[in-house]
Amino acid sequence: MCKTPPPKKFAKKARFVPPSNSELYVYFCNLHHVGMALWTLYTIVFGPRPYLLMTVGMYLYSDMYSALLHSVLDDKKALAIPGIAPVAKGFQEHHDFPQETTSGKGLLVLCSDTVRIQWVCAIFSLLIGRRDSTTFALVLLKLLCCAYGTQFGHYYAHNRHLCVGWLKPLSWLQDAHILLPPSHHWNHHKAPYSKNFGIVSGLSNFFLNPVLHPDNYQFYVILTLWTLFTMFDVAVIEQLVPQVAPATSSIFSAVANSTIYSAIEL
Numbered sequence: 001m002c003k004t005p006p007p008k009k010f011a012k013k014a015r016f017v018p019p020s021n022s023e024l025y026v027y028f029c030n031l032h033h034v035g036m037a038l039w040t041l042y043t044i045v046f047g048p049r050p051y052l053l054m055t056v057g058m059y060l061y062s063d064m065y066s067a068l069l070h071s072v073l074d075d076k077k078a079l080a081i082p083g084i085a086p087v088a089k090g091f092q093e094h095h096d097f098p099q100e101t102t103s104g105k106g107l108l109v110l111c112s113d114t115v116r117i118q119w120v121c122a123i124f125s126l127l128i129g130r131r132d133s134t135t136f137a138l139v140l141l142k143l144l145c146c147a148y149g150t151q152f153g154h155y156y157a158h159n160r161h162l163c164v165g166w167l168k169p170l171s172w173l174q175d176a177h178i179l180l181p182p183s184h185h186w187n188h189h190k191a192p193y194s195k196n197f198g199i200v201s202g203l204s205n206f207f208l209n210p211v212l213h214p215d216n217y218q219f220y221v222i223l224t225l226w227t228l229f230t231m232f233d234v235a236v237i238e239q240l241v242p243q244v245a246p247a248t249s250s251i252f253s254a255v256a257n258s259t260i261y262s263a264i265e266l
């Protein structure tokens with residue numbers, strides 16, 4: 001008589017608990033987000049307003065920047081670099097816990113995760129750049145597209161089911177590849193996680209996939225590139241693009257003018 005085999009025991013997958021930030025840091029991040037919203041509003045009303053081509057260009061650039069950053073942070077070697085290791089750990093945990101680390105954290109917390117790099121980018125851009133209308137417009141676009149755009153595109157790629165009602169247009173943008181399409185991003189979530197690193201629109205992946213494949217790059221080369229782009233991109237871009245018209249009523253123009261006047265006085 002044959003015995004019925006005992007039911008198989010499956011190991012329970014450990015539940016992911018996202019690390020929580022201190023109350024003070026949460027308060028600082030919320031203040032930062034309010035400041036960014038006010039800066040954006042102020043720029044729309046008073047200027048200096050980036051022109052359409054600059055806005056589109058920075059949006060496309062942000063997908064490339066996100067691909068570079070993502071490929072660095074997904075690499076195991078990044079786990080050994082002080083300062084970068086905790087962020088890299090977060091990126092690599094996302095492969096094991098895709099939903100827990102996106103919808104489980106919430107969009108606001110995800111945006112708060114970018115506050116530190118926003119300050120790094122802004123400080124370097126303002127130190128190295130010309131600090132004129134074009135610099136302010138580029139810094140604003142970089143923070144909006146590279147930080148908030150990355151989290152927004154990625155969050156809704158994992159939460160397409162939320163794109164209903166008044167958020168329905170987001171699904172149209174995903175279908176048009178203007179926002180990261182879920183099916184496109186899902187190809188990143190297949191081991192060994194070596195393609196589709198761009199997470200704003202995913203458009204740059206079509207030409208960056210062969211370049212950013214771990215078999216084809218040296219980790220320290222892309223780490224250096226990411227560092228250089230973080231520090232110098234705005235300073236380089238502002239030299240190459242037509243200038244943004246200064247708005248006389250803007251406090252940013254006032255800062256830029258005072259910088260010029262002090263330079264003349266010197």
Ligand SMILES: [Zn+2]
Pocket residue numbers: 070074091095188193
């Ligand atoms: Zn990844």
Ligand SMILES: [Zn+2]
Pocket residue numbers: 094098154158185189
């Ligand atoms: Zn993902």
